[in-house]
Each structure stands twice: as C-alpha cells, then as structure tokens.
Amino acid sequence: MPIRSGSARWQGNLTDGSGTVRTGKGGLQGNYSFKSRFEEGEGTNPEELIGAAHAGCFSMAFSKALSDAGFTPTSVDSTAKVHMGQTDAGFSVTKIDLETTGDVPGIDESTFLKIAEEAKANCPISRLLAPGVQEITLSAKLA
Template sequence: MSTIHKSGSARYEGLGKDGKGHVSTQSGALDNQPYGFQTRFEDKPGTNPEELIAAAHASCFTMALSFGLAKAGHSDGTLETKAVVSLDKEGDGFSVTKSALTLSATIDGITAEDFAKAAAEAKVNCPLSKLLNCEITLEHSLNGG
C-alpha cells in the first residue's frame, strides 16, 4: 500500500484572543467550522484542536480494535469509545498531557481476557496513539454478547 495523504486546513483572522478562526477537512466533514479563543477556553459554540484530536483518537483506536478483533476471528460486535483530551498549562504555554479512552463493547464469543488484550494492543498500535506524545489511558467494559 502506498502512502495515504489526508488534509485539513485552518484560517485565523485577527490575532490572539480577538482572532477568529475556521477549520476545514478534505472530506468536507468540517467546512469552515469556527474556532478561536472563546471556543477553546470559554465553551462558546464551535470546535477546538483538542476536541478534534479526541474525536480522531477515539475513531482511530476503535477502528484499530475492530480490525484486530476481526483478524482474531470475531465477526460481530459493537464498539463505542470516548476520548477525553487534557490540555494543561505548562510554563508560558500549554501541552496536551493525556488522552483518556473509555471503551464499551459488546462482542459475541470473546473472553474478557482476550478482549482486554485486543483493546490494549489497539491502544498502543493505532496510528494516532503512536502520534500523540502524552499519557494514554484506557478503561473498558465488555457487555454480554
């Protein structure tokens, strides 16, 4: 398989707290979605980089786990993941310090041990886990299948 390229873009007009930004994705899933200081730090309508990373990490991890379970011979189930990304002030700036994954799953015919192993492998091996330079935690629950 050759390299896959996906893109996103951002435009910011004005500077600092008074600036207003818009973010878009190649697919059009986001099309000039507003972002800025108010959407990042004051809970105003719009998005922010941490929310986008959380959605990307949750979806990447969930897909990686889905493929891992399929490779192990499982053919039916439901996976739901929430990621909470933490942004902390460090010195004069900010750092993403953690992405906390919470997974709820229903998988037919899997043991709790095999499920935990597959989830742990997906946490380490999904491409966005490899990208993030922060603590990544995982809590999971397996419902009866």
C-alpha cells in the first residue's frame, strides 16, 4: 500500500503567525491561522482536514458495504463535524458528529441504518480516531 503524506509550514508565534497546509500530491492546500483554528477567521484548520478525511473515508466504506450487501448506492453524501474543546490535557478533539445521506435504491431503512453503523465501525479513519493513535513517530531537524 502507498504511504500518504501531508505537510505544514508555520511562520511566527501562535497567535499572530500563519501557515499553510498541503496534501502530499498538492490536491488540497490552504492557509491557516490562530483565528481560523480557534475563532471564526478565514482559512482552514487541522480539524476541518480531519473532518474531510473522515467524511471521505466513511462515504467510501459505506458505499462498499452497501454494494457488498447487494444495494448499489447512487450517492453517499457525508459530513463529519469535529468538535474541539478544552480538557485537562489541553485542547482536544472531544467529539465527531458523522452525518450521511445515501441515495440507495431498493433498501429499507433498518437495513440502511445497520449497514451505516457497520461502516462507521469499520472505516479506517473511524478506527484510527476512536481509540486514538497507537504510535506517533517524529523526525526533527533544526534548519
């Protein structure tokens, strides 16, 4: 399997500085700042990127699970709302509200809901976020 990457550059101090984030192949790039992260300023932030990753991963996992069960979806639209709050450990992601709408011909509501719950439990990003990361490595260099 390929290794995926993202990068970020921050310039300045926490409250007055600014930065850019970018996906490895440059498909997404955005500016971010203290205001875009902790207030309502212009730009993106890491939590939005986590939300987009979670929504994208879940939509694909749900589509696969529906197809595997014999229900080919016309579309699956998902949103992940990432909540950040102050905890004893500092600022943390405290909750993610995953919302999805599927256009799935021939499926009943209870089957749809059951498959959605299974997809939520088995989507790789859900599995990553639910218990937390088991290992984080760091390679640091001083420029």
